[in-house]
Amino acid sequence: MASATSPYRFLDPAILSKIGNLELVARTVVEGFISGLHQSPYFGFSVDFAEYRQYMPGDDIRRIDWKVYARSDRFYVKEYEGETNTNVYLLLDISASMGYKSGAVSKIEYASYLAASLAYFAQRQKDSVGLVTFDEKLVEKLPARCKLGHLASLLHILDKVNPSASTEFERPLNALAETFRRRGIVVLISDLYAPLEDILGGLRQFRSKGNDMVVFQILDPQERDFRFSKVFRMEDMETKREVVMVPEEVRGDYLQRMNQHMQAIKRECGILGIDYLMLHTAQPLDHALYAYLSTRQKSM
């Protein structure tokens, strides 16, 4: 958990989980993220002038418009906005495995925060943003729009997601890809608990149509580290299959297979030109936003 003095304190998932309003979560994340970008290399990614704003402490003095100061004897900074409108599609895996949590935040909650933050961020950039939730089929589909009130619809969908079914990638994503008429940025948020071929089958279709893709693999720390130590019966949340678990005996094997799976995805994503980022639910959301920005910059 980030400390109270951390610049990312508003991005800590555990803190965000205590904010009930998803829009507020998204705004908190994005505004906090942007205020932290002062020293970042991403400064000034948009060149279109939008408006003047009164200088606030913390603003870079290089952004002060000195001409205005000469005229008005007041400090103003220039604000810019994106040059183009890009379609951003958020594909959210809402299969049962996403409901797992070992800490304060479940994977689906984390994924929702991430999706909401990205949506808010995109809208702020005047991008059209759409949302698709899926498990073994397409569950909800909200086309990409930029109009006012669209974000509220998107957040509403995110609010009511209920992970319950098993995961499938190829079939629902292929079906979805067929409906995309305009290229854009496709953001897949999932734990990627599916056979590699199934996952890649879904991704290839988008990529082949010229979309930029970002894959966020959301994992719980326990899934990544497997720190169980007591014998118990483990139940698969999707298949409901049970196995008696002897953690310390199984852990090595589990981690090896898990890493193999993740490495394979990373490798295949690299081959396909897809940005891949693994996140765990205790991690601040800014990592995801950086990754998104990076992808968006490429699409400029």
Add this chain to the structure above:
Amino acid sequence: MQFLNPLLLVGSLAVIGPLLLHLIRKEESKKIPFSSLMFVTRLPKRSLRRQTLRHRLLLLMRMVALILLALAFARPFLVSEVAAPLTSSSDKSLVVLVDNSFSTRSGNRFERAREQALKILDSMSAGSTVQFVLYSDTTQVLNNLQAEKSSLRAVLQHVQPTYRKTDHRSALKLAQQLLSSAPNEQREIHWISDFQQSGWTDILEEVVIGDKVKVQPHDVGGTEGGNISISHSQLSRYIEGESQLTRISVRVTAYDTKAPVTARAALKLNGRILQERQFTLPAANSQLIEFDSFAVPPGVSKGDIQLYVSDSLEADNVYHFTLNSQQRVKLLLLGERGSRDSFYVAKALSASKDAPFQLETQDVNQGETLDLSKYSAVLLNNVATVPAALVDRLQEFVVNGGGLITILGSRVRATELSQRLERVLPAKLGNKLSTSSGNKELFIGEIQRQHPIFEIFQNVHHSYFMTTPFYGAFQSLPNESSQVLARLDDGSPLLLTRNLGKGRSLLFTSSLNIEWNDLPLKSVFLPFLHQMVKYSTSYEAEQYAFVVGEVIPMSVLNPMLGRALNRISRSSSYSQDWKVLTPSGKAAELGDVDLVKAPFFSLDEPGFYQSRVHNFDNAVAVNIAPEESDLRKIAPEKVLASLRRVSQTYSGTSPVEASLDQRQAWENKQRIWWYLLLLTLLVLAVESFVSNRYYKGVSESL
């Protein structure tokens, strides 16, 4: 291996606890949902088995810890190791005898004895065992066989000297007895005493000590100078006119004094000085001091003879006594009018003015008009028969607690008398035995020396009785409830007794004049007749003083207490706590239940023990034993030389035969429980480590 507390091994059953817990927890393994089992589908079976084994290891460690704990509490000791370490050269078994008799109050003798005992304790090796015994005329073993010096030191700091006399012999015998089962081969008796001569008498049975037992005397006797005390007292009471008078004389003895001592003696009664005497006591000598007769007020009076001298022991400078203004025993002697048959009997019963009896003589035929209830005993002496009107009254008299002594003689009409007094006499009378027709005379053939009547004659040569010729007597057939106390040498009963109601009836089948025997002419006649009367009236002589160490019946402490206890024992529902105030002012609580079981009281201090029961106050005087005032010493070497040494082989007592003390000593020496406890802690530590590793992170992961 043996155990000091084998019963505590039952505690090892506690292993059932972890066993049950393991079984229960095994069944309730939790079901935990997990996002996907796609990476954990293959479960190696061996891991489950290993896990089970680890759990069994944990279970085993927990069970072992509990068993070790139970073993530790059972205090085990090894049999095979018992002999070896206990027979090591430096380890000894000691018995330390510490004299705490009255004489050790002289100077700082007892303090020196205590210091000596502590010195011995400090010099003991770690494996040695010791038992401390306080002794005077009684012994008190202070501790079990153990070597815990700190606790022994505390015990020794609190012991105090007593007022009792010394008995070295019993102490040495006890020491030998204690050492006979001691665990170490080297055995020593440390004898700390002032070696008072009066505490050792050669004529008693010899003391047997094992030949390997070393007896080490430690003399704490001092040179405090001589001691003066009242060594003897003589108190007589008599009636002169209407008043009861008492005369007392005491013998004051100077022990080991180097010069004559002039001092003063005072007679006090109830705290008031009545008379004083000045006297000069020659060096190491004694002197009789007599006081004039004095009247005793009604009730119980407390008297003292106080010597005003300066010596090393104060408590023996005073002689305490009590006086009770009791009435003398009234006797009625019934005989034939005008006869001189009762001459000897009457003379014997009123021989001196301080005799305890008051005799009244009457004609038997006038007896029917007499009030018998004011007499304690009636003597029928050589009467032909008794008037019919007197028969029932005599029976009633005896049943109510009176004494009847029937003495036969030549006037007796045996058949008639026997018939009339059939319900009272101890025997049915037969024909007269007569030796006057040339038959050889009879002698007393057998007397019951243990009976109270003959008890005082135990040290009298039997010839005093046995050489008395009897020329006449009546044959008699004893009743079933009768007891024959003396027989003539032909087997015919001479003296018989019978209890009837609360009273007693005695029958002497010969005469008590010189007509049929010479007994009245013998020196034993007077005490014999007195004993008969005392026995028939259940007479108890007044005892003016007791000696420290005596154990007296509660009825002596307070006659009302004796009666109350009789009532308690009959009803078993009467409950009351009695209080007796000791001379030092402490209240001795006496529960009636305990008193009924053992109605005796031990006198441990000089002075007056006071008691009040049913508003009747009584006091009992207690004095130091006179011989204890003599501080002269006996050389301990002389005592040691008189000990009989017997061969005593040490074979190492087997634990089975060993006493609890020995077992404790062995166990104390080995201290296996300590190692077991450490081992238990070690096992528990390992168990904690292993189980922590097992369950680490469980709470956070689940």
